[in-house]
Structures are given as structure tokens and as C-alpha cells.
Amino acid sequence: MARDPERRFAGLTRSRAAERPRPRRELAPYPDPTVVELRNVSRTYGSEPPVRALRGVDLVVNRGDAIAIVGPSGSGKSTLLNIVGCLDRPTGGRCLIEGTDVASLDEEELAAVRGRLLGFVFQTFNLLAHRTVIENVMLSEVYRGGDRTGRRERAMEALERVGVADRADFLPGKLSGGQQQRVAIARALTGAPSLLLCDEPTGNLDSANTESMLGLFDELVAGGMTMLLITHDESVAARMPRRTTIVDGRLSEHV
Ligand SMILES: Nc1ncnc2c1ncn2[C@@H]1O[C@H](COP(=O)(O)OP(=O)(O)O)[C@@H](O)[C@H]1O
Numbered sequence: 509m510a511r512d513p514e515r516r517f518a519g520l521t522r523s524r525a526a527e528r529p530r531p532r533r534e535l536a537p538y539p540d541p542t543v544v545e546l547r548n549v550s551r552t553y554g555s556e557p558p559v560r561a562l563r564g565v566d567l568v569v570n571r572g573d574a575i576a577i578v579g580p581s582g583s584g585k586s587t588l589l590n591i592v593g594c595l596d597r598p599t600g601g602r603c604l605i606e607g608t609d610v611a612s613l614d615e616e617e618l619a620a621v622r623g624r625l626l627g628f629v630f631q632t633f634n635l636l637a638h639r640t641v642i643e644n645v646m647l648s649e650v651y652r653g654g655d656r657t658g659r660r661e662r663a664m665e666a667l668e669r670v671g672v673a674d675r676a677d678f679l680p681g682k683l684s685g686g687q688q689q690r691v692a693i694a695r696a697l698t699g700a701p702s703l704l705l706c707d708e709p710t711g712n713l714d715s716a717n718t719e720s721m722l723g724l725f726d727e728l729v730a731g732g733m734t735m736l737l738i739t740h741d742e743s744v745a746a747r748m749p750r751r752t753t754i755v756d757g758r759l760s761e762h763v
Pocket residue numbers: 553554555559560561579580581582583584585586587588
């Protein structure tokens with residue numbers, strides 16, 4: 509379904525929905541505290557032989573939850589993130605995003621949910637190398653189709669929030685890995701997402717930058733951000749208020 513999931517996650521490919529002007533379906537703010545609800549979710553890839561990548565996964569993410577998912581390579585982490593990130597659908601069970609069953613949505617509607625409700629942060633930052641820091645942040649709004657007025661100001665505010673406003677006019681290559689990841693987080697935050705999905709966000713950072721990134725995550729969590737964070741690093745997971753482990757497609761929560 510997703511040939512280049514990271515670009516689509518980051519909102520860097522224009523969906524057909526974004527190209528064609530049409531009335532936006534404005535939804536009332538969703539009052540329920542539940543952002544994501546997975547019920548008995550399975551995902552079997554129809555390869556030969558079939559691979560049961562997720563088996564009976566239950567997970568409820570409430571507003572303000574910050575949850576780490578730790579698991580070895582091949583355990584189903586990316587499959588789970590693709591489903592929560594509306595890039596893929598379960599083959600069994602139900603995945604509800606703010607009360608909407610993703611099974612009921614077509615491709616355009618899934619893209620709209622991604623743009624409106626989700627922010628994505630990746631191990632490899634995925635910044636455009638030939639665009640300045642502030643352009644990278646502004647572009648995510650361009651692709652999301654938001655209001656032009658105040659776009660630069662909003663991008664600047666997001667950069668201030670993550671502490672890299674003084675690098676706004678630099679190219680990403682001139683920044684440290686930690687600074688680049690802060691820009692990627694600023695980009696994800698401009699849409700005021702209901703949920704921030706982070707796939708190994710410290711995977712390419714040295715220990716000093718990892719520590720500084722964890723400080724930023726602490727601030728986001730304290731500010732009420734809802735986060736789902738995949739990591740190999742137990743010390744990163746330890747900083748998240750809720751911790752889960754995935755092994756062979758089965759998720760369990762540490763209590
Ligand atoms: N498109 C696919 N087709 C067949 N098998 C896949 C596909 N994507 C992932 N898998 C398999 O599903 C399992 C879980 O993969 P994945 O979710 O990528 O794990 P992780 O992200 O934890 O490394 C692995 O055994 C992997 O080989």
C-alpha cells in the first residue's frame with residue numbers, strides 16, 4: 509500500500525486529495541479522551557508463506573499518554589506504526605483513530621486523517637536538504653493545505669518551541685543530528701497533531717544529543733502531547749510514562 513512510507517508519513521508527497529480543491533469536512537473537536545484504540549488487531553502479510561506480523565494486539569492511547577514500544581527487529585513495530593499511522597489497515601480486528609474505524613476510510617480519507625491528526629518523526633529526520641530549516645517546517649503546512657496567512661510565523665513559533673529558531677535560515681546539513689531532529693519535530697508539531705508518532709527518533713543520535721532530545725520529549729509530555737514512540741533503547745523507553753514490549757507480533761504492557 510505504501511511504496512515510500514517515510515515520505516508519506518512526513519507529509520512530503522502530495523496526495524491527490526490535496527491537489528484537488530474541495531470542501532474540507534470540518535469535524536467538531538473530538539471530546540472522547542481516546543485517541544487510538546486497537547482491538548484484537550492482526551496483520552498477516554499475504555506473502556508465501558504468509559507472515560503473521562501482528563497477533564491480537566490491544567492498545568488504547570488516551571489523550572496525554574506517552575507510550576514507548578520496545579521490541580527486537582522483525583517483531584512488528586513498523587507494521588504497528590503503519591496501522592496507527594493510517595498507512596495500512598489491519599487484516600483482523602479494529603483500529604479506531606479518534607473513534608473512526610480506519611477500515612471505513614478510502615485512501616483519500618486516510619491521507620486526510622494523517623494530515624489532520626498525526627505527526628511523524630523518523631530516525632533519519634527526513635528533512636529536504638536543499639530547503640532551509642524554516643522552509644522545511646513551512647512545507648509541511650503547504651502539503652497539508654493549511655491557511656497561508658501566518659505560515660512563516662507559525663513555523664517560527666514551532667522552531668522556538670523546540671529550541672532551534674536561531675537556525676531558521678540554515679540548510680539542514682549545517683546542523684547537528686540533534687538539531688535536525690528538533691527541526692523534524694517542529695515540522696510535525698505545526699499541524700497541532702492529536703498524536704505524535706516517533707520511529708526510533710534517537711536512533712541516529714549520539715548520547716549527548718539523545719539526552720537533549722529526551723529533555724525535549726519530557727517537555728512535550730509535560731505539555732500534554734500524546735506520543736507513541738518506537739525504540740530499541742531501554743533508556744529512552746524508561747523516560748516514557750507507559751512502556752510496552754512487542755515480541756513476535758504480540759504486545760504487552762509493563763505495569
Ligand atoms: N510487506 C511485507 N511482506 C511480507 N512480510 C513482511 C512485510 N513487511 C514486514 N514483513 C514481516 O513482518 C514481520 C514484522 O516486520 P516489521 O513490522 O517491519 O518489524 P520491525 O519494525 O519490528 O522490525 C517481519 O517478519 C517482517 O519480515
